[in-house]
Amino acid sequence: xxxxxxxxxxxxxERVAEVLKTIAHPVRLSILEVLQNHGRLTVSDLKEKTQTExxxxxxxxxxxxxxxxxxxxxxxxxxxxxxxxxxxxxIFDCMEKxxxx
Numbered sequence: 001x002x003x004x005x006x007x008x009x010x011x012x013x014e015r016v017a018e019v020l021k022t023i024a025h026p027v028r029l030s031i032l033e034v035l036q037n038h039g040r041l042t043v044s045d046l047k048e049k050t051q052t053e054x055x056x057x058x059x060x061x062x063x064x065x066x067x068x069x070x071x072x073x074x075x076x077x078x079x080x081x082x083x084x085x086x087x088x089x090x091i092f093d094c095m096e097k098x099x100x101x
Contacts, residue, residue, distance in 0.1 A: 019088070022067040027052055027060050029091075031081075035070075036089040040082035 008016075023029060027050065034049045035041060043061065047054050061081055064070040069088065073080050083089070 018067065019069060022064060022069055023088070023091070025060065027056065028064060031057075031060060031064065031070075032083070032089055033092065035081065035083050036086070036092075040073075040080045042078045042080055044078075046081065 023032060030050045030052070031046060034046060038045070038049065041049070043054065043058065046052075046061070047057050050057065052060075061070065061072070065072050065081070068084060070081050071084050073082075
């Protein structure tokens with residue numbers, strides 16, 4: 001097995017740590033997974049697909065939006081949420097391959 005040396009900037013490490021802290025919750029990971037599978041969705045759709053109470057779901061969505069993980073667009077009465085960058089869902093590949101989980 002070969003190892004590669006990575007030179008990741010301090011700024012990027014800070015941002016990665018912030019994103020990981022933001023998504024480090026089962027409900028938030030569930031939101032990411034649902035959005036990965038279905039694309040942009042309304043709060044009602046997310047509530048149904050994650051089986052999460054609306055007030056709790058809204059709290060998590062706002063936190064993830066404020067930290068730059070999700071974007072929100074209002075269309076009429078609905079707010080649609082989507083991933084800012086689909087690459088964030090690669091975290092699921094890492095979790096599946098990780099032997100200590």
